Amino acid sequence: MPVTFEEVAVYFTQGEWALLDPGQRALYRDVMQENYRNVTLLGFPIPKPSVISQLDRGEEPWVSNLQGSQAREIERNIPRGV
Numbered sequence: 513m514p515v516t517f518e519e520v521a522v523y524f525t526q527g528e529w530a531l532l533d534p535g536q537r538a539l540y541r542d543v544m545q546e547n548y549r550n551v552t553l554l555g556f557p558i559p560k561p562s563v564i565s566q567l568d569r570g571e572e573p574w575v576s577n578l579q580g581s582q583a584r585e586i587e588r589n590i591p592r593g594v
Contacts, residue, residue, distance in 0.1 A: 514556050515551055515554060515556065516551070516556070516558070517547065517548060517551050517558055517561055518561075520547045520551065521544065521547065521561065521563065522540070522543075522544070523563065523573075523574075523575050524540075524573070524574045524575070525574055525575060525576070525577075526572075526574045526576065528574070529572055529573075529574035540573075541567050541573075544563060544564065544567060544573070545564065545567060548560075548561065548564045563575075
């Protein structure tokens with residue numbers, strides 16, 4: 513089963529991002545970029561996620577709405593064919 517970037521990605525709202533100190537933000541940037549590199553090194557061709565593009569440009573990578581991510585997480589945890 514292929515690994516997707518979304519399975520290892522973590523997203524923050526603007527309010528959550530504001531609560532992180534500079535060290536935590538730097539760690540987040542490093543880990544997210546490493547996760548993206550690792551997924552692509554596994555040979556899974558994926559387009560560059562917007563969060564990685566934001567990090568590459570030095571922008572704050574918070575998202576305004578986590579509903580989409582939360583919905584995907586819920587769908588992944590629904591048992592299939594039971």
